[in-house]
Structure formats: C-alpha cells, structure tokens
Amino acid sequence: MNIQQTIRKIIDGVKTHLADFEVRDSQLQFMDAITDICENKDSPNNIIAELPTGTGKSLGSLIPALAYTQVTNEKRSKDDTIKICYSTATISLQKQLLRDVELLRASGVDFKAHIVVGRGRFICKRNALALMRPDSEQANLLTEQNSGDKNNDVGLPPPESTTISEVEKTKVKKAIYQLKDDEWTGIVDDLDRELTMEDRTWRRVRADANTCNRQCQYWGSGCPFVKNRMDTESADVIITNHAMVFADLEKSAILPAPERTLHILDEAHHLVDNFHGTMERKMSFSALYDTCTRQLGAISTGIAMGSEIADIKNHEHEVNQRLVRVRDALLPFMQFLDDRYHQYAETLPVSERDKAIWRLDTNYITQSGMLDSMHVIYDDLVVVRQKIASVIEEINAADKELNIDEAQVIGQLGVHHNNIDSSCTLLTMYLNAKDTDAFWYKRHQAKGSASATLFGAKVNVSEDMKALFWERIHKSIAMSATLSNDGAFSSFNHESGLAQPSACEYRFNTPFTEAFQYSSLHLYPDFPEPDWRNETAHSQSIVDELIRFMSYHRAGLQLFVSKRQMNEVVSLLPPALRESTLVQGVDGARSQIIETHRKKIDKGELSLLIGVASFSEGLDLKKHYLTFVGIAKLSFGSFNEPRKITESENLQASGGNPFMQLTLPCAEKALQQSVGRLIRSIECRGEVAIFDKRILTKRYGAGLLERLPPFYREFHTRQQRYG
Known part of the structure; x- marks a missing residue:
C-alpha cells in the first residue's frame, strides 16, 4: 500500500x-x-x-x-x-x-508510543542506596575545603548541609520498594505525593550522566533510566x-x-x-568561586581517584594550581563588576535598585578592561575543563565497575565539570562580543560580589535554528x-x-463557524484606561462586569496580564462571588483548581477561575465547563528583558518598527490564545469580554479584531448597550 x-x-x-x-x-x-x-x-x-x-x-x-x-x-x-x-x-x-x-x-x-523526559528526572538506584546508608558508613570524600572568612565577605552562600534526615531517607527507601514492585516508573513526576522529596534529597539520588554507564552494577532493565531509554529505542x-x-x-x-x-x-x-533557552549562556560567580575554593579538595580527590580507576596520568596538582589562579583573578574581577553595578543602580529609583539588571554593550565590554580579566580566567579554565573531561571519558571507557563511594565522587566531579564548561562558554561569547548579541549582569538579593550572574545571549537565532535543526531533520x-x-x-x-x-x-479554516456566530464578543469603548495610573478604576469596572456575567453563567474564566491586578480584583470581589472563585496560586496549583472547577460544575455549583498567562494556553474546558471568558488587558509581552531590548534597538537602528514587528505580533497571538479558551467543540456556546478599550480606540485595534473569530459583537457604552 x-x-x-x-x-x-x-x-x-x-x-x-x-x-x-x-x-x-x-x-x-x-x-x-x-x-x-x-x-x-x-x-x-x-x-x-x-x-x-x-x-x-x-x-x-x-x-x-x-x-x-x-x-x-x-x-x-x-x-x-x-x-x-x-x-x-x-x-x-x-x-x-x-x-x-x-x-x-x-x-x-x-x-509503540513512548514519553521521554530528561535523565535528571529518573532516580538512580546506586545513588539511592548510597544515601540510605547510615551517615557513619558513608565515605567522607567530598568534604569542603575551609578557605576562611573570605567566603562570607564575597557573598558565597553558606554550604548546604550534606546530612539527609531520616524522614527523607525513609521516603527514598519506600520509593525503591515501589520501584522493585513495578509500582513506580522511577520518574520523579510519577512519584506518590506522600513520597515527594526535598530538592536537595532528589539531587543526591537522581541519575547523573557522569556515572551513568555500563559499568554500573544496576545497568540494564532494572535501571529506570536505561529501561526508559530501551523503550525509546524501540518506540x-x-x-x-x-x-x-x-x-x-x-x-x-x-x-x-x-x-x-x-x-x-x-x-x-x-x-x-x-x-x-538552550542558547542562553551564563556564569554564576558564586558557583565558580565555590569551585575554586571550597571544592578544591573534592575535585582533587575525584581526579586522583578517577586517574587510578582509568589508569591514566594524574593531573591533580596542575588542576589545583590552575583553579587557585582562577580564584585569584576572579576576586578582583567580581569586585570590579560589583562596584560598577552599584554605580549604575544609584541612577535608578530606590524601589528598582535591588532587582535591576545591568545591560552591557560591546563598547563597555571592550573598553572597560573586562576582557583582560576574562582572558586570564578563561585560559586556565579551558585546561581544567579538558583535564576533568578526559578523566570522566576514560572512566566511562574503562571496563571497571564503580563502587558506591567512587560513583559519588566521580558524579560530583562531573557537576564541577559542567559548571566550568558553562563558564567557559559564557566567557567565549564575551571574548568574541558582537553588537547584535545581548549581555547583562544580574545581582541577586544577597551581600557580596559573588552574589551575581553574568549572562550572554544571541538576539537572532534564526541561522542557528536553520543550521542545527531545520537543515538536519x-x-x-x-x-x-x-x-x-x-x-x-x-x-x-x-x-x-x-x-x-x-x-x-x-x-486552515475553523470548523466552529456556527459556534462562533451563536456566541458573543463584548467590547467596551468607554471602559477606564487599562494603564497602571488608572488600574484601581479599571479593576473595579472588571469586578462590576464579573458580577453581571456570573449572575447567569455557572462556569467562567477571568484572565490577567499581571498578578498585581489579579490580586487587586480578587480583593474587590463581593464575598459571595469570592467563595465561588478559584484563584491561581492562592487556592491551589493550576491542575488542582481546574480539577476542583470541574467537580463544582458537575455538582451544579458556580465556579469562576481566575489566573494569569498560563491559563490562556492548554486549558481545554468544553461545553458547560466554560461559558464565559473575561480578558483584563491586551498582553504585549515582556519586552524589558535584555535580549528583547537589544533586539528592539537593533531593529530600530536598521530602520524597522519594534512595536509593529515585535510587540504587536506578540499581542495578537496572546489575544487569540485567550479568546480560544471558549469554543473548544461544535457544541460550545458562550461569551467573551475584552475589558481593554484600546482594541477599539487604537489604530492597531482594528487589525486585532479583524483576525478574531466571527463572534456576534456587542458594544457597551455608558448610554446604551447594542449589538
């Protein structure tokens, strides 16, 4: 055939x-x-x-x-x-x-169909069994090196305790039993709710690429990750x-x-x-400084142990020396950037200083002296990266089974390699800085120069997507x-x-033309302006309309652009309506309140869902489960991110129009997604209300309305209501 x-x-x-x-x-x-x-x-x-x-x-x-x-x-x-x-x-x-x-x-x-998730979502039996051992039996091979009070001065966070509580160990033990009895897939997302582990516990027991190899005694169909990968290969x-x-x-x-x-x-x-997201690069100063100070001993132990296992030359001493040089170059570099950041923050309103992002243009990067320090750090880090990578590669190639302690040490060595590799990639981007790329420095809410991250990102990834993906598939x-x-x-x-x-x-054309014609789109030319200066009046008007719509609808959804306005509207709701309202992040997580909403509708009760952007996509409530959708504002997206600001500036410099070419397409897609929550089947009927007068008063509004589905339209003014 x-x-x-x-x-x-x-x-x-x-x-x-x-x-x-x-x-x-x-x-x-x-x-x-x-x-x-x-x-x-x-x-x-x-x-x-x-x-x-x-x-x-x-x-x-x-x-x-x-x-x-x-x-x-x-x-x-x-x-x-x-x-x-x-x-x-x-x-x-x-x-x-x-x-x-x-x-x-x-x-x-x-x-055969099969769902694939990342390796880090799987439990590793070897790591889990190592964690369940009494503390007195666990090898103390990863002890942090004490580098004095200097760590606190530069803002290095206190080390996380390596001790795992007995309660957490019991959860791990029960999870392993479920795995053995085929009651659990080994994927963290499928774990019973009562066995949910703390993040630091899961980091200790999850699968790790650096020690996940055929030399593991649990390699094969008994390993959740390997079994999943076998299923992937046969799917x-x-x-x-x-x-x-x-x-x-x-x-x-x-x-x-x-x-x-x-x-x-x-x-x-x-x-x-x-x-x-996959192309964005970053270098965490606290993580890199921690690698060069507290973790020197653990890295030396890992290299020495790995060299012995793989029977290769031990470069422990050279790696140690180079990391000390990186530390010595990193200290003044961190302080230099931190001082300049504070100078920049002083020019901003007090309310914005703690969360400000400092954008770095290529002129500043090349003329400030930053690159001299970066070259010194980069040259040593590249060698360290290569030395650690060679140890891990040789171990994976060696025909020797790692015991629990060896796997723990080599796994941690791999974590340090990933951190160093990330730093090298970011430094490479700065050393080859282009005007078309975005660079920025973000200070975290902590004391000290290490509490910051340096970022770099390509603004236009079309050529990368073309070469790496479209031309290969x-x-x-x-x-x-x-x-x-x-x-x-x-x-x-x-x-x-x-x-x-x-x-x-x-x-392609919609199959729901009739459903749209028997449903209504409500528009408000006299509604209060939706900007922040008039937000309270706008919010109160939304509440008034919600009271009216929910007086005859049983299933509603109100969407907001910001959590701030969402919370304000919720605070203004009359008690009776608030009791029937399910608010995202307040009355439960997304999945929980959607399930509760369905149950309330099944019981014949009234239910109003209130949420932000995530509720405008992927929400599939058909027929009587959703008959009203309210949209607080047009969503023009977040264009205050460094990458998007740089893209806007580049476009404007080349004679383009950032609003028409970047912002408006974003608003059009967001509006279509939000409106699309109502009609999900041929049997659906209902009403959509857009509480933003700009769709009627601004020149771009006509285009947005034209590309919405063919609803019957009703206009509301202070004098009259007409369709």
Missing part, C-alpha cells in the same frame, strides 16, 4: 472503533498537505501550518506521519528506520496526545517537549538522530523561545492555532529561520 491508502485504512479503523468519528474538511486538507511533502520529492521537507482549535491537528498530523513511516520503513534497514518525534511546550498537551495515541491503537494501528512515536528536542541536538544521546526523525512540533509558536510539521501574524507567517519565518521555499505554508 502507498501512503494515501494507508491513511484511508487508518481512518476506516478509527470510524469502526468510534461510530460518530468524522474527519473534518480542514483536517483532510492538512493530511493531504503532509502526504504531499512525504510523497513528492520536489516538495519541501517542512510544513508550517496554522490550524484553529477543533481542526484536530494531533490526529491530523499523526495519521499521515504513521502512514509515511510504515510505508517508508518497509524499505529501510532496521538501524535506519524513520522515527516520529511529537513535541509540545506543555505537559498538559502531552497528556491530551496520549488519548489520541490510545484511540489509534484501539482502532488497530500497530505502533515508533516519541512524545517529548521542545526543550528536550533542542537540548539533545548536539549529542542525540536520548532522542533519535535528527536526520532520521519526522518531527511534529505542536504549539510551534513557542519554538523560538525554547531554542533561545528528515521532515517536520510545525503547527499551532496561533502561528501567523497579520495574516502571514512573517514573524515566525524571521525568528525561526524556516520559510518558503524550504517549507510549505498553510492556514
């Missing part, structure tokens, strides 16, 4: 399993588009697609992708099969996807997140190689931000309900590096 025949067979199977299953026109068109890039050698290997809510993008992408891999892999060797990697930006969407996976399996489609569909996809690009240590992967990228409007489907701006994909094209002719572009 060819791909189209296989797709038809899968759809027929789903229809047999679900008698009322119907493939929508836009979904069929989407499948045809994917089939075209799979069958037609002259077509691009990538698709950019905007599919409104209800189009069925997960099944619409999975079905042709499965058909393609089934047909293609019949002609390929076992070691060269094409895998499907379906990535999302949120855990909630991964769980929704699993429902579609189970539907396809139940319909007779033979494939046809791998479900993960965008951050994991980008983090794994360099080594392909967990996911299949990009060259033999068909990537389905859901919520693709988050792709660029996720890629930026086998095929890709980038899709979202909000991927375009101003009727085109210009922002996504520019930011991601993916555009025609390398990709086909599609915008």
Whole structure:
C-alpha cells in the first residue's frame, strides 16, 4: 500500500472503533498537505501550518506521519528506520496526545508510543542506596575545603548541609520498594505525593550522566533510566517537549538522530523561545568561586581517584594550581563588576535598585578592561575543563565497575565539570562580543560580589535554528492555532529561520463557524484606561462586569496580564462571588483548581477561575465547563528583558518598527490564545469580554479584531448597550 491508502485504512479503523468519528474538511486538507511533502520529492521537507482549535491537528498530523513511516520503513534497514518525534511546550498537551495515541491503537494501528523526559528526572538506584546508608558508613570524600572568612565577605552562600534526615531517607527507601514492585516508573513526576522529596534529597539520588554507564552494577532493565531509554529505542512515536528536542541536538544521546526523525512540533509558536533557552549562556560567580575554593579538595580527590580507576596520568596538582589562579583573578574581577553595578543602580529609583539588571554593550565590554580579566580566567579554565573531561571519558571507557563511594565522587566531579564548561562558554561569547548579541549582569538579593550572574545571549537565532535543526531533520510539521501574524507567517519565518521555499505554508479554516456566530464578543469603548495610573478604576469596572456575567453563567474564566491586578480584583470581589472563585496560586496549583472547577460544575455549583498567562494556553474546558471568558488587558509581552531590548534597538537602528514587528505580533497571538479558551467543540456556546478599550480606540485595534473569530459583537457604552 502507498501512503494515501494507508491513511484511508487508518481512518476506516478509527470510524469502526468510534461510530460518530468524522474527519473534518480542514483536517483532510492538512493530511493531504503532509502526504504531499512525504510523497513528492520536489516538495519541501517542512510544513508550517496554522490550524484553529477543533481542526484536530494531533490526529491530523499523526495519521499521515504513521502512514509515511510504515510505508517508508518497509524499505529501510532496521538501524535506519524513520522515527516520529511529537513535541509540545506543555505537559498538559502531552497528556491530551496520549488519548489520541490510545484511540489509534484501539482502532488497530500497530505502533509503540513512548514519553521521554530528561535523565535528571529518573532516580538512580546506586545513588539511592548510597544515601540510605547510615551517615557513619558513608565515605567522607567530598568534604569542603575551609578557605576562611573570605567566603562570607564575597557573598558565597553558606554550604548546604550534606546530612539527609531520616524522614527523607525513609521516603527514598519506600520509593525503591515501589520501584522493585513495578509500582513506580522511577520518574520523579510519577512519584506518590506522600513520597515527594526535598530538592536537595532528589539531587543526591537522581541519575547523573557522569556515572551513568555500563559499568554500573544496576545497568540494564532494572535501571529506570536505561529501561526508559530501551523503550525509546524501540518506540515508533516519541512524545517529548521542545526543550528536550533542542537540548539533545548536539549529542542525540536520548532522542533519535535528527536526520532520521519526522518531527511534529505542536504549539510551534513557542519554538523560538525554547531554542533561545538552550542558547542562553551564563556564569554564576558564586558557583565558580565555590569551585575554586571550597571544592578544591573534592575535585582533587575525584581526579586522583578517577586517574587510578582509568589508569591514566594524574593531573591533580596542575588542576589545583590552575583553579587557585582562577580564584585569584576572579576576586578582583567580581569586585570590579560589583562596584560598577552599584554605580549604575544609584541612577535608578530606590524601589528598582535591588532587582535591576545591568545591560552591557560591546563598547563597555571592550573598553572597560573586562576582557583582560576574562582572558586570564578563561585560559586556565579551558585546561581544567579538558583535564576533568578526559578523566570522566576514560572512566566511562574503562571496563571497571564503580563502587558506591567512587560513583559519588566521580558524579560530583562531573557537576564541577559542567559548571566550568558553562563558564567557559559564557566567557567565549564575551571574548568574541558582537553588537547584535545581548549581555547583562544580574545581582541577586544577597551581600557580596559573588552574589551575581553574568549572562550572554544571541538576539537572532534564526541561522542557528536553520543550521542545527531545520537543515538536519528528515521532515517536520510545525503547527499551532496561533502561528501567523497579520495574516502571514512573517514573524515566525524571521525568528525561526524556516520559510518558503524550504517549507510549505498553510492556514486552515475553523470548523466552529456556527459556534462562533451563536456566541458573543463584548467590547467596551468607554471602559477606564487599562494603564497602571488608572488600574484601581479599571479593576473595579472588571469586578462590576464579573458580577453581571456570573449572575447567569455557572462556569467562567477571568484572565490577567499581571498578578498585581489579579490580586487587586480578587480583593474587590463581593464575598459571595469570592467563595465561588478559584484563584491561581492562592487556592491551589493550576491542575488542582481546574480539577476542583470541574467537580463544582458537575455538582451544579458556580465556579469562576481566575489566573494569569498560563491559563490562556492548554486549558481545554468544553461545553458547560466554560461559558464565559473575561480578558483584563491586551498582553504585549515582556519586552524589558535584555535580549528583547537589544533586539528592539537593533531593529530600530536598521530602520524597522519594534512595536509593529515585535510587540504587536506578540499581542495578537496572546489575544487569540485567550479568546480560544471558549469554543473548544461544535457544541460550545458562550461569551467573551475584552475589558481593554484600546482594541477599539487604537489604530492597531482594528487589525486585532479583524483576525478574531466571527463572534456576534456587542458594544457597551455608558448610554446604551447594542449589538
């Protein structure tokens, strides 16, 4: 069978399993588009697609992708099969996807799907057993070196206690028993709530790349991480997140190689931000100074022990000397930056000084003398990085099983290597500073020059995304309900590096036209201005409207841009309505209050959800579970971050318009996401209210309204209400 025949067979199977299953026109068109890039050698290997809510993008992408891999892999060797990697930006969407996976399996489609998380989410049995030993039996090989009171003077935080309470050890013990009885996957996210460990406990027992190798006595199907990786290798569909996809690009240590992967990228409007996250560099002064002072003894022990295990030359003395030189160069460098930071902070209002971020332009970096100190630090750190890396690599290559104490020491050596590697990468960026990149210094709320972090980030990552991802992958489907701006994909094209002719572009129609026409969009030309100077009046007007809407709706959602205004509105609610309100972060975490909301609606009670930006995406409350959505303000995004400020300045310098090209597209996508919470199925009906008059009074507002769904519109003024 060819791909189209296989797709038809899968759809027929789903229809047999679900008698009322119907493939929508836009979904069929989407499948045809994917089939075209799979069958037609002259077509691009990538698709950019905007599919409104209800189009069925997960099944619409999975079905042709499965058909393609089934047909293609019949002609390929076992070691060269094409895998499907379906990535999302949120855990909630991964769980929704699993429902579609189970539907396809139940319909007779033979494939294996598997969720992938990072190594650090797995427990390591060896580390757990080491932690459960009595303190008196644990080797004291990681004792910190005492470097005197100087640590406190520079702001080095006090060392974290290495003692783990008996309560925490009992949790670890019970977790291991559950693992043994196959009652737990070994992933921290799946751990029973009563066994939730403290962060410092989990850091001691989690899997570590530096000691996770075949020499471990627990290596094999008994190790949660190894078992998960075996399942990954045998899976046809791998479900993960965008951050994991980008983090794994360099080594392909967990996911299949990009060259033999068909990537389905859901919520693709988050792709660029996720890629930026993997590309941002930083150097923590406290962490690096700690490495060069307190941790010298532990590092020396690790190198000496590792050299003996791997039977290689011991560079312990050289590494120690170089780290001491780094410490001596780091002290005046930290003080220099801290003094300059305080000079900068003095120019700001008192309320902003403790949280101010000091942006560094390339002129300052090259002319202030910073680079001289950086060169000295970098030259020694590069050698130390290489020496430690060689020890770890030789240990992993050696055919020797590590005991518990050796694994603990080598694992900690790997932590120091990662810290040094991060510092070297950041220093490299500064030593090769470009005007188009962003650099900044952030002081933390503590005393001393070590309580700061130095950052660097590329402003434009489109070329990196193109070279590292788009040009390497086998095929890709980038899709979202909000991927375009101003009727085109210009922002996504520019930011991601993916555009025609390398990709086909599609915008599909909504299947919910009737649902929108029987629902209302409420607009307020006379509402108070939504700026901070008038926020209390704006908040009170929102409360008045909430009282009116919730007098006849049972299920509502009110969205805010800031927690400050959210809290103010909540404080102004009348007691009766407040009792029926579930506030994000106050009445529980997101998942908890959504579950509570559903239960209240099932009981026939009134429930109003109140939250910020995270509630405007991934919230799927159909029909009677949500009939009203209120939007406090247009969300123009946070453009006070150093990277975004630099991007805006670069754009303006080249003759562009930062508001039109950066800020407004962000507001358009955020508004569409928020409005999209209401109509989630053909049966949905309800009302959306936008409590921001700018959508009617500003020139850009007409464009935003034009690209919203075709709701019946009602306008509210002081004199009258009309539609």
